[in-house]
Amino acid sequence: MSNLTKNNKTTIQITITIIVIAGGLFAYLNWYVAPDEVTERVKMIANTPDGCIAESSDGFSVNIxxxxxxxxxFIIGTxxxxxxxxxxxxxxxx
Known part of the structure; x- marks a missing residue:
């Protein structure tokens, strides 16, 4: 096998590896890190300098x-x- 063929195979393998890693990172960011925003009627608990704290319909306190x-x-909050x-x-x- 010539050196040119070995270099081409190595370059293709490295390129495929980079594409797979980048695709995996993109999928991770979209699935686990990206927010899943919900808009619903919530009950206000407190108004703080960092935002309003409200209770969602399932009992969790959230910052809206x-x-x-x-x-x-009761207000509509996201x-x-x-x-x-x-x-x-x-x-x-x-």
Whole structure:
């Protein structure tokens, strides 16, 4: 086998490896890291400088961002639904 053929095979293998790794990273980012936003009616718990804390329909407290609602009010809020999954991964005892 000539050196040119060996170099071409090596270059193709490296290129395929890079494409597979990049594709895997892209899939990981889209599946696990990208937010899954949900908009629903939530009950306000507190209004903090970091945003409004509300209780979702399944009882989780979520940050819905800045708002002007008072605690106890029901408003429509958008939050990241994957926060519950991430919270469970960080605290497996619950």
């Amino acid at each position: 961002g800045p708002c002007d609602a008072e605690p106890g009010e 939050y990241d639904a994957k926060i519950k999954e991430r919270r469970a991964l960080m605290n497996p005892t619950t």
